Amino acid sequence: MSLLGKTVILSKWLFTQRPTSLAIDITHRCNLKCLHCYFWREEHPGELPDSEMIALMKTFRKRGLRAAILYGGEPTLRPEICRAAGEIFDACLIFTNGTNGFAEIRGAKWIVSLDGPERVNDEIRGIGVYRRAVLEIRRAKSPPLIHMTISRLNMGCVEDFVGCMAELPIEGIGFSFFTPAVGGADSGYALTLMERDRILTQLLSIRKKFGPIVGITPAMVRQLRSDGAFFSWNRKELCPVSTRVRCFNPAGEAKFCTYGDSADCSRCGCAAVAAYRGALCPIDFRTMLVILALMGMPGRRLITPFLVR
Ligand code: SF4
Numbered sequence: 001m002s003l004l005g006k007t008v009i010l011s012k013w014l015f016t017q018r019p020t021s022l023a024i025d026i027t028h029r030c031n032l033k034c035l036h037c038y039f040w041r042e043e044h045p046g047e048l049p050d051s052e053m054i055a056l057m058k059t060f061r062k063r064g065l066r067a068a069i070l071y072g073g074e075p076t077l078r079p080e081i082c083r084a085a086g087e088i089f090d091a092c093l094i095f096t097n098g099t100n101g102f103a104e105i106r107g108a109k110w111i112v113s114l115d116g117p118e119r120v121n122d123e124i125r126g127i128g129v130y131r132r133a134v135l136e137i138r139r140a141k142s143p144p145l146i147h148m149t150i151s152r153l154n155m156g157c158v159e160d161f162v163g164c165m166a167e168l169p170i171e172g173i174g175f176s177f178f179t180p181a182v183g184g185a186d187s188g189y190a191l192t193l194m195e196r197d198r199i200l201t202q203l204l205s206i207r208k209k210f211g212p213i214v215g216i217t218p219a220m221v222r223q224l225r226s227d228g229a230f231f232s233w234n235r236k237e238l239c240p241v242s243t244r245v246r247c248f249n250p251a252g253e254a255k256f257c258t259y260g261d262s263a264d265c266s267r268c269g270c271a272a273v274a275a276y277r278g279a280l281c282p283i284d285f286r287t288m289l290v291i292l293a294l295m296g297m298p299g300r301r302l303i304t305p306f307l308v309r
């Protein structure tokens, strides 16, 4: 992606109310059955065939959305759609479980979802998944990002996990907190706000220890803390991300949020909201660097070591 393209996306994202990005579950199929995942347990309408999904992406690119985020299911099960998204959009983030490798796709950055060190990850994601994903990370031509969703299943192993990831060729690690559905059976996986506050404090000390590969800043932490800014945005009508990201399911139907229409905003743990508000409310350059890392902007590696605290 050109530097100009990245700058336009970033400026629109940060400084206008207009949508910048398309987030699309390109398939409801997955080769795993993770414990905490609602996707494989639900009935889904069919998927748009390749030609219609590519047409949908082109339509939104023409309407001014310059970035795409691909989710699933497991997006690598639809390689043609991944490739097409890389061609259509100026920037593309693809969330994957990492077990199918990382094809080179123009303008795309891979984000690997892992949930802990080998034992904990495999209790959640299935036996052998950690080793397979690590093998693929070592083989990847460009270092991927890692994403950990913190839940009651893995809250005790965050530092160990960062230690394991720090030894791999990765770009960085991001963190979300498990966001349940309103009244959903998955509610028990979500941390209480008090537990979450404790983990957030721990994440800042982990960042001090491991440096800027740990993609959470004090400003982001403030957005998620119950004694910080959390209650000033944790409603649908106040969520800055839902106004900037247009979300769709595999059938091409609109969703309010990437977590689904019944996501419990009052317990939202979305890293994108924390990064957006952390960067701007008030302006915080460390958090902007985290966003730049996601977009692969040049020069970031030179300055981030000086900005850790
Ligand atoms: S890899 Fe992702 S989509 Fe597949 S079961 Fe796990 S959480 Fe769900």
Ligand code: SF4
Residues within 6 Å of the ligand: 179, 233, 234, 235, 236, 239, 240, 241, 242, 256, 257, 258, 259, 263, 264, 265, 268, 269, 270, 273
């Ligand atoms: S659950 Fe979704 S819509 Fe609600 S606050 Fe979080 S990101 Fe926004």
